[in-house]
Amino acid sequence: MAERQDHHAPPTQALRVLLVDDDQDVRDLVTAVLTDEGYEVAAAPDTSHDAVAAAVGQLEPDCILLDGAGGSAFGDSWTEAAYLARRARPIPTVMFTAHSNAVGEARERTTDRAREANFSGVVPKPFLLDHLLEAVERATGRSVPFDRSEAGEQQRTAELMEELRQAGATDIRTSNRREWATFVSPADGRIYQLYWWQRLGVYMVGRYDESARLELIGKHYERRAAIDATLRDGASSEPT
Numbered sequence: 001m002a003e004r005q006d007h008h009a010p011p012t013q014a015l016r017v018l019l020v021d022d023d024q025d026v027r028d029l030v031t032a033v034l035t036d037e038g039y040e041v042a043a044a045p046d047t048s049h050d051a052v053a054a055a056v057g058q059l060e061p062d063c064i065l066l067d068g069a070g071g072s073a074f075g076d077s078w079t080e081a082a083y084l085a086r087r088a089r090p091i092p093t094v095m096f097t098a099h100s101n102a103v104g105e106a107r108e109r110t111t112d113r114a115r116e117a118n119f120s121g122v123v124p125k126p127f128l129l130d131h132l133l134e135a136v137e138r139a140t141g142r143s144v145p146f147d148r149s150e151a152g153e154q155q156r157t158a159e160l161m162e163e164l165r166q167a168g169a170t171d172i173r174t175s176n177r178r179e180w181a182t183f184v185s186p187a188d189g190r191i192y193q194l195y196w197w198q199r200l201g202v203y204m205v206g207r208y209d210e211s212a213r214l215e216l217i218g219k220h221y222e223r224r225a226a227i228d229a230t231l232r233d234g235a236s237s238e239p240t
Contacts, residue, residue, distance in 0.1 A: 013148075014040040015140045016059055020047055021067040021096065026125070030065065030132070037133060039140075050239060052080055053221040056091060057201025060146035063139035065096040065123070074102035081117035088223065089146065092120035092139035100124065153179060160194070160223060167227050185230045192230045196223075202239050205229050 017039045021027050027043040034041045044055050047069035056064070066081060068074035074097055084091045095106045095117075103124045105114050120142055121135035147155065156179050164172050168186035175181075179196035191208040197219075203226035205218040219239040220226040 013145075014038060015063070015143075016040045016042070016061040017063045017065065017136060017140070018055055018059055018061040018091075019043045019065045019096075020052055020055070021045070021065070022047060023067070026067075033129065033132065034136065037136075039136070047077055047080070049076070049080060049083070053083070053239070054201040056084065056087075057221055058198065059201075060089065060148075061091060062143035062145070063120075063136055064091050064093045065136070066093050068097045068099055068102060074099050078102075078113045078117055081119060082113065085116065085118040089144060092142045093117070094121040094123055094135045094139050095119045096123050096125070096127070098125040153177070156196075157181070163223065163227055167231060169227075169230070183230075187231045194226055194230070 015038075017034055019027055019030055019034075019041060021030070021043070022045050024045070027045065031041045031043050042055065042059055042061070044051060046052075047067060052066075064084060066077055066084075069076040069080065074095070077095075077097075081093050081095070084093050095102065097103065103122055105111055106117065106119050106122045109115050120139040123132050123135050146152070154176065157174050157176075160179055160181055161172055161174050164181060164183055169183040169192075170186070171191075172181055172183040180194065182191060182193045184190070185192050193204075193206045193208075193214065195204045196202075197204050200219075202219040202221060203223055204216065205220065205226050206214045207217050207230070208214055218226065218229040220229060221239055
C-alpha cells in the first residue's frame with residue numbers, strides 16, 4: 001500500500017502512478033483501485049512515445065503501468081520501457097498487458113529487449129487485485145522520489161549549469177526560481193536559452209540572431225538532448 005512507502009516521500013506527498021492504457025474501462029477500474037490505496041493516479045490512453053514522454057516529464061511519476069502499443073503484441077512499448085529505464089531519473093515500469101507471449105518474455109528476460117526494458121514487475125490481464133497492488137507497491141518502493149521543492153528546483157538548475165559548462169558553454173546565466181539558462185554556445189558563438197516547460201514536459205531551446213530576435217529551434221524530453229541541440233545546426237522543432 002502507498003502508506004508503507006513514507007520512507008521514500010514526505011507524508012503529505014502521495015506516490016504518483018501513471019497508467020498508460022487505451023482501454024477506458026481498464027483505466028477507470030485501475031484508477032479507482034489505486035486511488036483507494038492512497039496513490040495519486042494519472043491515466044493516459046495514448047501509448048505513443050511522444051505522449052508517454054510528455055506525461056512522464058509533466059508528472060515525474062513514481063511508477064508506470066504500461067500497456068502494449070498495438071493490438072496484437074506489446075509492440076513499441078518494449079522500446080518505451082527501455083527509454084523509461086535509462087532516463088536520468090529512471091521510472092520503475094510494470095508491464096500491464098493481455099499479451100501472454102510478452103508476459104513470458106518479460107518474466108524470463110531471455111531477449112535483449114526484455115533486459116533493456118527492465119520491468120520492475122509484470123501484471124497480466126485479466127489481473128488479480130492483490131497482484132496489481134503488490135506490483136505497484138514494489139515498483140514505487142524502488143523509485144527515487146522526485147523533489148518538487150524549491151531546493152529541488154535549484155539542484156536541477158545547478159546540474160543544468162554543470163552540464164552546460166562541460167559542453168563548453170560560456171557566459172551561463174541561470175534563474176533561482178526555475179530550470180532555465182541563457183548561455184553562449186561553443187559551436188557558433190551565439191546566445192541560446194533553455195527552459196524546462198513543466199506543463200508540457202519538454203525542454204524549450206531558443207537561439208538569438210544578430211538582431212536579438214529569438215528563434216525556437218527545438219523541444220526535447222531530455223535535458224541532454226536539449227543541450228546537444230545547441231551544439232549543432234539545424235535542430236528540429238519537433239520534440240525528441
